Amino acid sequence: MTPDKQDYHRKLTLYLVVLLFLAMIGSILLIELAHPFGLYIWIALMAGGLYLLVRWHAANSRYECGHCGNVFKISARADFISIHSMSGKRLICPRCHRRSCCRAMPAE
Numbered sequence: 001m002t003p004d005k006q007d008y009h010r011k012l013t014l015y016l017v018v019l020l021f022l023a024m025i026g027s028i029l030l031i032e033l034a035h036p037f038g039l040y041i042w043i044a045l046m047a048g049g050l051y052l053l054v055r056w057h058a059a060n061s062r063y064e065c066g067h068c069g070n071v072f073k074i075s076a077r078a079d080f081i082s083i084h085s086m087s088g089k090r091l092i093c094p095r096c097h098r099r100s101c102c103r104a105m106p107a108e
């Protein structure tokens, strides 16, 4: 694994862990202690955190088509709604227009 790829996976893992940690702490502090408005604040904070994570991931990732090898970027919306797997995402290639499991890699 290249240093760029290690840094990419390290940052992605760190962002996920921070978001999950804030979700747990926020659920205890906001939902339990500030009932009933704490739930709405917690949902807004989690939605904002998820939005920032997906936006960061879309801006810092690119995908390789499983059929033609084309490397392309996707929008934050496509990043959010596409089906994930351990090896990549199920996407439609903009060059060959075929659906495949596209391998994720860090953007340059």
Ligand SMILES: [Zn+2]
Binding pocket: 065, 066, 067, 068, 069, 070, 093, 094, 095, 096, 097, 098
């Ligand atoms: Zn393709």
